[in-house]
Amino acid sequence: MPETTATVGTATAAPVAPGQPVVEAVGLCKIFRDFWxxxxxxxxxxxxxxxxxxQVFGLLGPNGSGKSTTVxxxxxxxxxxxxxxxxxxxxxxxxQTKHRIGYLPEETYLYRYLTARExxxxxxxxxxxxxxxxxxxxxxxxxxxxxxxxxxxxxxEFSKGMARRIGLAQALVNDxxxxxxxxxxxxxxxxxxxxxxxxxxxxxxxGKTVILCSHLLADVQDVCDxxxxxxxxxxxxxxxxxxxxxxxxxxxxxxxxxxPATLDAVQALIRERVGKGDISVDHPTMDxxxxxxxxxxxxxxxxVETAGVQSGGxxxxxxxxxxxxxxxxxxxxxAALNASRAEPVAPAPSPEPPAEAPAVDVxxxxxxxSDEPAPVAPPSAEQRQEQEAKRLQEAETAQxxxxxxxxxxxxGDKGKGN
Numbered sequence: 001m002p003e004t005t006a007t008v009g010t011a012t013a014a015p016v017a018p019g020q021p022v023v024e025a026v027g028l029c030k031i032f033r034d035f036w037x038x039x040x041x042x043x044x045x046x047x048x049x050x051x052x053x054x055q056v057f058g059l060l061g062p063n064g065s066g067k068s069t070t071v072x073x074x075x076x077x078x079x080x081x082x083x084x085x086x087x088x089x090x091x092x093x094x095x096q097t098k099h100r101i102g103y104l105p106e107e108t109y110l111y112r113y114l115t116a117r118e119x120x121x122x123x124x125x126x127x128x129x130x131x132x133x134x135x136x137x138x139x140x141x142x143x144x145x146x147x148x149x150x151x152x153x154x155x156x157e158f159s160k161g162m163a164r165r166i167g168l169a170q171a172l173v174n175d176x177x178x179x180x181x182x183x184x185x186x187x188x189x190x191x192x193x194x195x196x197x198x199x200x201x202x203x204x205x206x207g208k209t210v211i212l213c214s215h216l217l218a219d220v221q222d223v224c225d226x227x228x229x230x231x232x233x234x235x236x237x238x239x240x241x242x243x244x245x246x247x248x249x250x251x252x253x254x255x256x257x258x259x260p261a262t263l264d265a266v267q268a269l270i271r272e273r274v275g276k277g278d279i280s281v282d283h284p285t286m287d288x289x290x291x292x293x294x295x296x297x298x299x300x301x302x303x304v305e306t307a308g309v310q311s312g313g314x315x316x317x318x319x320x321x322x323x324x325x326x327x328x329x330x331x332x333x334x335a336a337l338n339a340s341r342a343e344p345v346a347p348a349p350s351p352e353p354p355a356e357a358p359a360v361d362v363x364x365x366x367x368x369x370s371d372e373p374a375p376v377a378p379p380s381a382e383q384r385q386e387q388e389a390k391r392l393q394e395a396e397t398a399q400x401x402x403x404x405x406x407x408x409x410x411x412g413d414k415g416k417g418n
Contacts (some may be wrong), residue, residue, distance in 0.1 A: 060352025
């Protein structure tokens with residue numbers, strides 16, 4: 001029997017004002033029991049935390065510390081044993097609450113026989129997005145995560161890094177107010193990691209709330225505002241990340257490069273005023289991630305070819321709060337191409353070429369252009385229906401003829417036997 005009944009909020013989710021709690025846990029506890037109802041594991045043991053609107057909140061801890069259990073309770077997949085848990089002021093199991101959440105699990109569980117485009121279309125339909133809206137967002141997301149050239153490949157053929165990219169896209173397809181990312185950079189190269197962190201920062205700037213679970217502490221340090229460190233199902237430390245990491249007993253001074261005489265004078269002055277303690281002098285170093293990205297950027301500017309994953313494009317406009325623009329229609333592009341062929345634009349006057357340059361026979365070029373076969377327009381919907389009906393009728397006629405032949409053979413055999 002459970003020790004007490006957990007409170008999981010009210011019936012419906014209400015809009016959250018800036019700075020107001022999005023996720024609030026008080027005395028949250030989850031005990032797993034065996035078949036006989038005896039306590040087997042106390043995964044979460046009375047934790048308190050609050051995630052506010054617009055925050056990037058880091059949920060940290062070693063394996064088995066209760067992070068995944070806490071995330072599953074926030075998603076409504078597990079019920080708390082004790083305590084209070086509210087998401088948007090409502091129950092985590094409320095359907096309207098789930099419409100406002102995007103989730104990227106640690107393992108990418110996707111339908112392996114669906115393509116990348118079909119995967120995003122499926123999840124967009126689950127959130128009730130219109131076909132036009134789904135189409136626009138899918139184009140933007142595929143471009144953002146760098147999979148625009150792999151949209152028609154089955155997800156089951158993707159590498160782990162590519163699967164994480166499409167998983168991030170499906171977590172953002174509904175433009176969620178709360179995004180929960182569990183190890184989002186696992187399996188990604190440094191370029192993909194930087195792109196994910198850029199998306200997280202942009203979501204926070206738009207007032208979205210992000211809960212980040214990661215073992216890569218450098219990623220957490222780059223994007224998180226506040227962190228909670230769990231161990232043994234309990235909160236060991238929590239607070240603003242910059243306050244936690246600040247070493248108040250030491251002072252760092254950054255200046256332009258100093259000549260040896262000036263440096264000796266500065267050190268002598270510090271020793272005279274402070275009187276004790278070690279003084280360390282060194283040169284600032286670049287972050288390895290920034291150095292790596294700079295090397296890749298220079299290689300791209302030099303047009304170095306690669307068979308690897310290309311970097312993603314710009315962040316999806318709808319995630320930036322901008323209007324969703326539909327991609328150019330194929331028929332419009334075809335019409336523009338035909339118009340340009342029918343009425344060629346006269347070239348702008350240019351200086352005469354040097355004497356050694358070969359002359360260009362413009363009449364022959366125009367003749368070759370006019371000889372090109374006109375593009376065949378695709379059949380209309382009515383024509384496709386007529387072709388399909390004709391095909392079905394022919395198949396039915398062939399099936400009846402085959403059945404009649406079989407019936408004649410059977411009757412003939414019986415007549416001979418009599």
